[in-house]
Amino acid sequence: MEHLQMMRSVQRILAVFESFTAERSSLTLQEIADRIELPKSTTFRIVQSLDQAGYLVRLEDQQYCLSFRFTRLAGLVKSTLGIREIARPILVELAEKTKETISLHTVSGQNRICIDAVSTDASPLRAVVQAGEQIPLLMGSGSKVLMAYMPKDEAAPLVTAVAKATKRTKADVLAEFEKVREQGYSVSHGERLLGISAISAPIKDVHEEVHYCISLGAPTVRLQTREKELVKQVVSAAANISLQFGGKLD
Template identity: 30%
Template sequence: MRTSSRVLAVTTDDSGVRSVQRCVDILGLLTESRPAVSVAEIVRETGLAKTTVIRLVQTLERNGLLWATAHGYLAGPSLWRWAHLARGSWELPPEATELMRELARRHGETVNLYVRRDVHRVCVAQQESQQALRHVVRIGDELPLWGGAAATVLLADADDEHLARVAATSPHGDLATLRAGVDEAAARGWAVSHGEREAGLSAVAVPVQGRAGTVIAALSLSGPSVRFPDERVAEFAAALTEAAGQLHRRGFDHPFRQAGS
């Protein structure tokens, strides 16, 4: 990898941050469909030198974040502790889970709860539709904020600088259109999308307000567009609004389980 003299002159702090980001990138290569990754795959997909990759994976392995096997590097056992901590903070209270389960049962579509993270939205809870043709994402999946009903309501409190950064990630790059959609959803109290992120997929979403009255999450119903005609969209919006109101009245906030709760 070629490095300019300017880059070689970075401070120790900058170099440390870069190393941390590289480690995160390596861990990010592991997925359910690829539970193990080889050094050669890491080199190919990150563009890092082999010597750098070896140094980083050895550091991750020493700290239990990777585990070396004959098939490559797996997620390490130390991640269990962090996963347990994350679950304790982000797992929904039982009454909220039951509320989502009832929405999915009554309306026949998948119910998701998303939170905003920079220019992405993260799925933190889901109740799947029982229909054969249904929309499903995985817990922890990151989706873009530039499209989809849930994204639109999550941006209700975003300032112009944040909206500009989101628009810059969009294939359309249209800040004015993004702002107009956010403002319309805020005035109406809910958002609907048809094929914005994925053709044939529709969703209706409402904001969930925390104790301070700010938008902390988006509650949505999603599924095939053929099952989202106007009359069903109105029905979904009303049901979601009622459910979001119940969450707010119960003192909903996130992380969902605070220390000592």
């Protein structure tokens, strides 16, 4: 019982911190209470304790904001944890669960580069990708995810290139990117390598921006028989990395 009460207290404190956003960096007590779905009196006790501990600041207009302590803590996180270190345990777990090759990618010029890759020896027939490998941004589900979440001005020349390479209109390419954003993942079959399919999902940071994605690669004959199940696992793993990278749970 005591352990459960402690966990509930911790969850409430974290909920207060999470109630602040880039759009609303300061909130009234009532607004915090509404966002964390607790009575105003309960919220007041939590907020008062955090104010006294130096984690919240009460402003002159009766609003509260996060204190500069978070700037220091964020600096510590940034200096000690990179995306590879955060993602690695989750990539390993996903590879063990699915028995397929899992990789982490980011944009590098006109390519996407593999930052890390994990595979198992469960089957001699598997997708092969290595850390450091560069893949043209025009190919595969990972490229679609990374391009779909790019700022429009950055994506514009790539949209033109994809349309030309695939003999489609720009409108078709943009519609595909919109679908990727709506469903939160992309699936491709044989786009980069014949007989190999992939499922990719975005990793979001604290600003809800996407600079990384994870991909599962597998022989098409094997992936198609369990595509639904694998999509769920890839999306879940990406969401887990996003949370640890400062993103929010959708």
